Amino acid sequence: MRPEGLPESSSWPVVTPLSPSVVYSSQSPDALDDQYEGRAQGFTYSREGHPNAQVVAARLDAMEGAEGGVVTGSGMGAVSAVLMGLLKTGDHVIGGNQLYGRSLRLMAEDLPRLGIATTLADPGDVASVEAAIRPETKMVLVEVLSNPTLRLADIDGLAALCKAKGLLLVVDNTFTTPRAFRPFDHGADIVLHSITKLLAGHSDAMLGYVVAKDPALTERMRIFSVTTGMTPSPFDCWLAERGMLSFDLRFDRAEATAARLADHLAAQAGVKRVLYPGRADHPDHAGAMALLDSHGCNMVSFELDFGEGGARAGRAAANAFARAAEGLSFAPTLGDAGTTLSHPASSSHRGLTAEAREALGMSEGFFRVSVGLEEPEALLAVFTRAIAAATA
Incomplete structure (x- = not known):
């Protein structure tokens, strides 16, 4: 099967080539317009995307039943793309009370500094999450299994609550992976991963991934990640693809x-x-x-x-x-x-x-x-x- 993202050819390498180039040359200003405006496929500057990231994103899209996912330089990059790429000053987000430590720190210290209010609640108790909702609440962020006590979030109940209240349900699927659980099948709006962990699997590649059901939300997160320099390393993407094969x-x-x-x-x-x-x-x-x-x-x-x-x-x-x-x-x-x-x-x-x-x-x-x-x-x-x- 021809790997996605490779140049057109009547044959192709068995192993995806590593593409470390930072910049890509175009034929003309019109050709560059065609790329930026979606009429032609291509790459321009690796901060905005490169072949190795595209291959990894395509693999994870297929695993999660998604399209157009964004690969970031780390799992926390994916978390930040969600929280800071979609929320604004005056908004409120509810997080699970046993999120990954750096996710907790982001919610406790950094988001409030930017004027985004946060509340922690037990994701296994839908009533406690509902009690934390405010008029300015926009999002609920949970992990399927909590870190590190392995308590289960009531994903189906939270999905029903978020749908009724018009909130985005964001699910960190790192612990469970698509092998055990596919959040979109249970009503999630956004799914994220630390690819660094079980997906890559060898402690030698640091990457994240995020995708939304709504392509417009995915595009907002992609633009934020590009603007803030969350670029994934081509070499890390190449290593992660190798790990994902097994x-x-x-x-x-x-x-x-x-x-x-x-x-x-x-x-x-x-x-x-x-x-x-x-x-x-x-x-x-x-x-x-x-x-x-x-x-x-x-x-x-x-x-x-x-x-x-x-x-x-x-x-x-x-x-x-x-x-x-x-x-x-x-x-x-x-x-x-x-x-x-x-x-x-x-x-x-x-x-x-x-x-x-x-x-x-x-x-x-x-x-x-x-x-x-x-x-x-x-x-x-x-x-x-x-x-x-x-x-x-």
Whole structure:
């Protein structure tokens, strides 16, 4: 199949060529007009688009059932394109109360500085979101599964609410991916991704993606991203395309191992609780299995049982666990080919007070695991040894 975005030819390369050129030459002013006004296909200046970004966008468009998606230089670029490209001074946006840490910071500090009001609400409770709506509310932004406690948003209920109130429903589909969930099929207006994570899958490409049902909204976000320089690197796009070719296989393997790991952790004496949507003891299990078509995804969160020693004992247990988890990367990321450990209290949610983290269910002994492609039995053995070290 001929890759989209390549020049016309009777033959083509099997691998998409890397196109690092910053500028593209046109034949004449009239030819340039034809490109800018949509009568001809072509590229002008790579900040406005380039072949490698077009190939990645086309792949994700097909996965999400969308058209014309925009690739940005990072996942936060995609979030910013939505919030700052579509909202204006005097508007109000509601966000899920367990969004990614930098999304929370953008809503708590940067948007108010620009005169855009924000409120956080529980996306699993439609009534709490409805109670936060104001006359100037324009948008609701949620993740399908919260970061890092893996609680489920009531997407169908939120979609019905937003439609009734004339609001845009924006869904960050990074954790779940189109393999488990397609937000447009459930009433979302805008979908975004951090391609950096599971889609690219190798921790070597940083990209984001955003697209709206309404092409006019997508165009506004594209113009904002071009104007503010959210240009994706051609090389990162080239790497991400390579990663996306194996995405389905990687997702299925990691998901199967994650289910085994969750059950294994739940059986360990040193573990206080395990959060995995595929387990019957997950608070949103029934809803998750219905919404995600029985997918549990590759993320597992758990809390060490470190006794009654308080935060200091919890941090000591967390340090001991991370040091003993040999072969695993302790890093604030997810979706790599290898399993990674994240400690919200010292990374993604370090900006919150200890009391605020506790209220959200994130103690010093709380870890988020992004399960990779290791041999399952070897991975379980690593966790067994690390838990023993943490609770010794």
